[in-house]
Amino acid sequence: MAETKNIMIVGVGGQGTLLTSRILGGIMEKGGYDVKLSEVHGMAQRGGSVVTYVRYGEKVGEPIVEEGQADILIAFERLEAYRYAHFLKKDGALIVNDQRIDPMPVVTGAMEYPEGIIEELSQKYKVYSIDAMKEALEMGNSRVFNVIILGMAASKMDFAKEEWIEVIKNTVPPKTIDINVAAFERGYELA
Numbered sequence: 001m002a003e004t005k006n007i008m009i010v011g012v013g014g015q016g017t018l019l020t021s022r023i024l025g026g027i028m029e030k031g032g033y034d035v036k037l038s039e040v041h042g043m044a045q046r047g048g049s050v051v052t053y054v055r056y057g058e059k060v061g062e063p064i065v066e067e068g069q070a071d072i073l074i075a076f077e078r079l080e081a082y083r084y085a086h087f088l089k090k091d092g093a094l095i096v097n098d099q100r101i102d103p104m105p106v107v108t109g110a111m112e113y114p115e116g117i118i119e120e121l122s123q124k125y126k127v128y129s130i131d132a133m134k135e136a137l138e139m140g141n142s143r144v145f146n147v148i149i150l151g152m153a154a155s156k157m158d159f160a161k162e163e164w165i166e167v168i169k170n171t172v173p174p175k176t177i178d179i180n181v182a183a184f185e186r187g188y189e190l191a
Contacts, residue, residue, distance in 0.1 A: 006054075008073045011076030026171055039051070039053075078097075078098060078099065078100055093126045097130060099145075135190070139183060147168070147184050
């Protein structure tokens with residue numbers, strides 16, 4: 001692979017974007033690639049927008065993904081998907097958690113939460129949508145929804161499922177290995 005691949009993870013503070021990017025970075029390093037991770041916070045508290053860039057290839061220069069350059073955009077929330085969709089390449093894939101988390105302007109009544117986000121994005125991009133929070137709750141642990149989404153994204157990438165699972169086992173806290181592996185497998189299968 002001569003060309004550098006670009007992945008963006010977008011969500012709100014407290015949704016596990018950092019853990020997700022560490023797993024992504026781990027799988028790429030295992031694959032022998034040069035990897036650059038970079039995290040950008042809008043408002044660093046819970047509820048604020050968080051963007052993580054993961055770039056990998058033979059030699060990666062800078063860690064930032066430019067508009068129109070992302071191969072994959074993983075969005076942990078619908079509005080975040082909408083907000084950052086313009087970073088996707090024409091043939092890029094958008095993996096979106098079909099969940100609504102109202103940002104402050106909506107909470108305070110200054111703005112309306114847009115309707116039909118996923119439908120609108122589907123007209124322009126390859127969208128793979130999942131209600132990962134519902135799936136995580138069915139598994140008995142709402143905190144693993146991010147790994148469910150990662151499983152769905154992983155199914156669209158060129159790494160073996162077993163390699164992903166090995167990296168997850170080496171990245172998540174030891175007490176959470178089983179639930180995280182199960183969550184990854186659920187997302188992978190639902191894709």
